Amino acid sequence: GQNIDQPTEMTATEGAIVQINCTYQTSGFNGLFWYQQHAGEAPTFLSYNVLDGLEEKGRFSSFLSRSKGYSYLLLKELQMKDSASYLCAVMDSNYQLIWGAGTKLIIKP
Amino acid sequence: IAGITQAPTSQILAAGRRMTLRCTQDMRHNAMYWYRQDLGLGLRLIHYSNTAGTTGKGEVPDGYSVSRANTDDFPLTLASAVPSQTSVYFCASSESGGDTGELFFGEGSRLTVL
Numbered sequence: 410g411q412n413i414d415q416p417t418e419m420t421a422t423e424g425a426i427v428q429i430n431c432t433y434q435t436s437g438f439n440g441l442f443w444y445q446q447h448a449g450e451a452p453t454f455l456s457y458n459v460l461d462g463l464e465e466k467g468r469f470s471s472f473l474s475r476s477k478g479y480s481y482l483l484l485k486e487l488q489m490k491d492s493a494s495y496l497c498a499v500m501d502s503n504y505q506l507i508w509g510a511g512t513k514l515i516i517k518p
Numbered sequence: 519i520a521g522i523t524q525a526p527t528s529q530i531l532a533a534g535r536r537m538t539l540r541c542t543q544d545m546r547h548n549a550m551y552w553y554r555q556d557l558g559l560g561l562r563l564i565h566y567s568n569t570a571g572t573t574g575k576g577e578v579p580d581g582y583s584v585s586r587a588n589t590d591d592f593p594l595t596l597a598s599a600v601p602s603q604t605s606v607y608f609c610a611s612s613e614s615g616g617d618t619g620e621l622f623f624g625e626g627s628r629l630t631v632l
Contacts, residue, residue, distance in 0.1 A: 508560030
């Protein structure tokens, strides 16, 4: 079966750095997405990786290793507004998105 | 800029009743999707439409139906609601189906079936 694994919850301190990991086992691979979802709101797009390596976008970076079935989202200079759930999703060979359950990130002052 | 509009935002429904969740987008996206989100689970695809006039089944289609009469509207119907359909429902769109473009989500419809 297809599976996306990510930690259920993480806690970090304002101003610090946090890395949210995602491992996947899917039927084929056509890219990996990260979305941010604040409580009670809709998910919003953060990043897309299809090639190995690091993609940087401001305070957020996303890394992909296709051979290891692994990605991480790196958040720097954490702000209170970064408290949210972070969803990892992989597009399989049929171009269907397989979603992880999300990682709830709690930022403490 | 509206993007995707869902209605209602919240609804309590008696089991056995019929319910339609509305979804409208103004971005002229070809592909539209309905997901349900339950605590501890990832988003699960119910139905999708790659273009107006076509629909397809997702991972959890049973008990739900959709139609895509035009580009903008993609309603989701529960013919006879059951308590297991209690969930938050998200409508989403992308420029085209089967590509790697980002999804744009509506604000969600919270449905409780008693």
